[in-house]
Amino acid sequence: MRTEIQIAGFGGQGIVLAGVILGEAAILDGQNAVQTQSYGPESRGGAARSDIIISRTEIDYPKVLQADLLVALSQPAFDKYLSGAGEGTLVIVDRELVPSQKGAHLAISFSLMAENLGRRVVANSVMLGFITAVSGIVSSSAMEQSLSRNVPPKTVELNLRAFAEGWSAGKEHVDAWTCRGGANG
Amino acid sequence: MPGPAGVVQMDKASYEQICRILGEKRSFLQGDVACAYGALLAGCDFFAGYPITPATETAETLARLMPRLGGAFVQMEDEIASIAAVIGASWAGSRSLTATSGPGFSLMQENIGYACMSETPCVIVNVQRSGPSTGQPTEPAQGDMMQTRWGSHGDYEIIALAPNSVQECLDMTLLAFNLAEEYRNPVVVLTDGEVGHMREKVILPEYDEIAFTARRQPTVAPADYLPFQSVDESLVPPMATFGTAYRTYVTGLTHKESGLPTTDDAVAHTRLITRLVEKITRHRVELTRVEEQFLDDAEVAVIVYGITSRVALNAVRTLRQQGVKAGYLRLIGIWPFPEEKVRQLGERVSRIIVPEMNLGQLVHRIRELVPDSCQVSALPSIGGRVHLPAEISSALMTDRKSPEPEGQHHV
Structure with missing residues (x-):
C-alpha cells in the first residue's frame, strides 16, 4: 500500500524541508519512504514542490502519480497541481495564501497560526502537525523526532510548538468528521 | 602489503x-x-x-x-x-x-x-x-x-x-x-x-x-621496476607510490614500460593501447552487473538504467498483473557494456523498449547486439521529465507491426 503526498508552494517556505521531515519520520516508523523535489534555480520565490511516497513495501516509481494528499501553500502551486488531483485526493490549502481555493477540501490558516506563534517561517511545521493528525500516515512521535533533527537547533522548541498547534487543529477536524460519521467533509 | x-x-x-x-x-x-x-x-x-x-x-x-x-x-x-x-x-x-x-x-x-x-x-x-x-x-x-x-x-x-x-x-x-x-x-x-x-x-x-x-604494489627491487609493465594475466601493472624508493615517470604521451615517452613507434603504441583496452574488455563478464526480473517467459522487454529503471519496473509489474509477458533488464554496469546479457535477451524477445532521458544513446549499442528478429525502439524523454509508468507500459504494448507511437522520436 503506497501513500503519495505532494507539498507545493514557493521557494523559502520550507517545502522541500517539510517533505524531508515527513519522509524521515516514516523511516523512523519503520516504513519505506522516497522524497523527491522540483525547484527552480532561484533559492527564494520560485516554484517549489516536494513529493513523498510512503509504503510498508518496496517503492519502485519514486514520484507522485496521483496524490492521496495535496498541500498547496501558494496560489500558483494550487492552480498548477489541482488538475493532477483525483477523486481520492485530499486537497488542503493555506487559507490566506490561496485566496481562490475552489476545489480544496480544507483551507487552514497555517501562515496565520505561525505568525501568531511569533514567526511566519514555521508555517510548514504547523502544516506538518495538521497533516499528521488528519492523515495518520506517520506517528506524531516520529514526526516530532524528525522535526527536531532537521530544523536549526535554536528553533527546535518553536517548531515543536508550531507542530503541536497544527496537530491540535487537525485533530479537531478529524473529531468533527467522526461526529458526522464520515471523512468526506 | x-x-x-x-x-x-x-x-x-x-x-x-x-x-x-x-x-x-x-x-x-x-x-x-x-x-x-x-x-x-x-x-x-x-x-x-x-x-x-x-x-x-x-x-x-x-x-x-x-x-x-x-x-x-x-x-x-x-x-x-x-x-x-x-x-x-x-x-x-x-x-x-x-x-x-x-x-x-x-x-x-x-x-x-x-x-x-x-x-x-x-x-x-x-x-x-x-x-x-x-x-x-x-x-x-x-x-x-x-x-x-x-x-x-x-x-x-x-x-x-x-x-x-x-x-x-x-x-x-x-x-x-x-x-x-x-x-x-x-x-x-x-x-x-x-x-x-x-x-x-x-x-x-x-x-x-x-x-x-588495495593497490597492487611492486614486488621487484626498485632498480627492476617498470611502472607500465604488465606482470600477469590481469594486464594491470603494479603501481608504486610517489615518494617511495620506486621511481616513476608519468606522461600522457605514448610510453614504454619504463614510462618514458616513445612517440613514433607504432609497435609500442599498439602494444600499450591494446593492453589498456584489454585489461578492461577481458574482464567484461566480471564487470557485468545487471538486474533481471520477469525475463524467464518474457515476450517483450525493457532495457533501462538509473532513475528510469524505477519507472520501468513499476510499468512491468502493472503489465504482469494484466497478464502481459513483459520483462525487465536493468543495466547497473554501463561500461564496459554488458554485451552478452543484451544479446541473449534480444534472442528471446520480439521487442525491446529503451527508455532513456536523452534522445537515444544506449539504444544504439543495444541495436548493434540484437538480431534483426528483435525490434528495438527508443523511448526518449528530455527536459528534466522522468518518464511516467504509463508511457513505458504503452510502448511495451504497442504491436510491433504498427507504426511508432506518436510523439516518439525515431532514432
Whole structure:
C-alpha cells in the first residue's frame, strides 16, 4: 500500500524541508519512504514542490502519480497541481495564501497560526502537525523526532510548538468528521 | 602489503571510526550524500572539486566529514584543476574522488583521457543534468552515457556504474573505488539529478560486507621496476607510490614500460593501447552487473538504467498483473557494456523498449547486439521529465507491426 503526498508552494517556505521531515519520520516508523523535489534555480520565490511516497513495501516509481494528499501553500502551486488531483485526493490549502481555493477540501490558516506563534517561517511545521493528525500516515512521535533533527537547533522548541498547534487543529477536524460519521467533509 | 589479488579487509578500527562520523546505521539521505558516504567507507582520503548543481551535496558532505577522518578536501578553481589534483593525489597514494555534473564533466575529459593513459585509479561521480552546455541546471538527464565512453580522444576503455537508488549510490561509489584500484583505471559513477537529490533510506554496510581492494604494489627491487609493465594475466601493472624508493615517470604521451615517452613507434603504441583496452574488455563478464526480473517467459522487454529503471519496473509489474509477458533488464554496469546479457535477451524477445532521458544513446549499442528478429525502439524523454509508468507500459504494448507511437522520436 503506497501513500503519495505532494507539498507545493514557493521557494523559502520550507517545502522541500517539510517533505524531508515527513519522509524521515516514516523511516523512523519503520516504513519505506522516497522524497523527491522540483525547484527552480532561484533559492527564494520560485516554484517549489516536494513529493513523498510512503509504503510498508518496496517503492519502485519514486514520484507522485496521483496524490492521496495535496498541500498547496501558494496560489500558483494550487492552480498548477489541482488538475493532477483525483477523486481520492485530499486537497488542503493555506487559507490566506490561496485566496481562490475552489476545489480544496480544507483551507487552514497555517501562515496565520505561525505568525501568531511569533514567526511566519514555521508555517510548514504547523502544516506538518495538521497533516499528521488528519492523515495518520506517520506517528506524531516520529514526526516530532524528525522535526527536531532537521530544523536549526535554536528553533527546535518553536517548531515543536508550531507542530503541536497544527496537530491540535487537525485533530479537531478529524473529531468533527467522526461526529458526522464520515471523512468526506 | 597485499598479494597479487589485492583484496584485503579494511582494518576494523578505521571502519568503526568512519561509522562514528557517519552517525546512524540507518538514515534518510540524498543520493549525493550517499555517494560521499560510500567514498568514505571505501577509504577515500582525497577530494578535489568545484561546486555544481546537482552534484554539490557530495562535496559539501565531504568538506564537512573528511577533515575529521584525516583526509584532504580541496575546492579547486575549476573542474580541469579538480581532476588534475585527483590524478596527482592518486599517484601520491590516495584513494581520490571528484564529483561534478555535465558542464564540469565536459571540462574534465582531457584529463580523464590522461588518467586512462597513465593508468591512474580514481573515481568521478557525474550527477547528470540536462544539457548540452549549462542547459537546465536543476533538471535531471541521462545525456552523458556516450560522453562517458567516448568523451576523451583516442582509444580507451572506462568503467561506469549507474545506481538507481540512494542505497546504490553508496554501494556503487564504494565499489567504484575498488574497481579503480583493481583495474588501475578511472571509474565513473553515473548518476542523475533525480537520484542525486532524491532521499531514501540508507543502511550502512556492516564491516564484513565491505571489500577493500588495495593497490597492487611492486614486488621487484626498485632498480627492476617498470611502472607500465604488465606482470600477469590481469594486464594491470603494479603501481608504486610517489615518494617511495620506486621511481616513476608519468606522461600522457605514448610510453614504454619504463614510462618514458616513445612517440613514433607504432609497435609500442599498439602494444600499450591494446593492453589498456584489454585489461578492461577481458574482464567484461566480471564487470557485468545487471538486474533481471520477469525475463524467464518474457515476450517483450525493457532495457533501462538509473532513475528510469524505477519507472520501468513499476510499468512491468502493472503489465504482469494484466497478464502481459513483459520483462525487465536493468543495466547497473554501463561500461564496459554488458554485451552478452543484451544479446541473449534480444534472442528471446520480439521487442525491446529503451527508455532513456536523452534522445537515444544506449539504444544504439543495444541495436548493434540484437538480431534483426528483435525490434528495438527508443523511448526518449528530455527536459528534466522522468518518464511516467504509463508511457513505458504503452510502448511495451504497442504491436510491433504498427507504426511508432506518436510523439516518439525515431532514432
